[in-house]
Amino acid sequence: MKILFIRHSLAMERNEFLGHDFDRPLTRRGVKRAFRFFNVIKIIYPKIDYIITSQALRAKQTAEVLKKFYKNANYEESSLLLPGSGINELKKILDGKSGVVAIVGHEPDLSNMIKEIMHAPNLKLKLSKPSLAEVEEGVLKGLFQYKQIKAVYENTFKNH
DSSP, X not given: OEEEEEEOOOBOOGGGOOSOGGGOOBOHHHHHHHHHHHHHHXXXXXXXXXXXXXXXXXXXXXXXXHHHHOTTSEEEEEGGGSTTOOHHHHHHHHTTOXXXXXXXXXXXXXXXXXXXXXXXXXXXXXXXXXXXXXEETTEEEEEEEHHHHHHHHHHHTTTO
């Protein structure tokens, strides 16, 4: 199984949002970033079998953009991926899954899950908004931060 850990895109800051943290939405800039990001990610990963997202609004909105690029992917929302989740919740989510699984969630949860899967507790890893880390068989195989993807996007799509 290949796991794609995806951090949600730019959301409203906690101090500027009056509602519950789980209800913080993406900003317009965050939605635009997500489209740019996944436009390039689709080239790198032509197929995703499952998209599983946190039920927090910012993660769901990011996953909904991802779903536009992977219309055939099975889509699930899970309370097990809300902020504060860990490796035990991930194991429950992945049970019975195969192929390429995209997990859309939060920091530091995603980085902590990656460190546990890799048995690398001292690894320094922080996913930006948005970003993707590919892990397969306990090995970090790819890491794509928004700044890298933005450069590819601008060179690939804006010049054509």
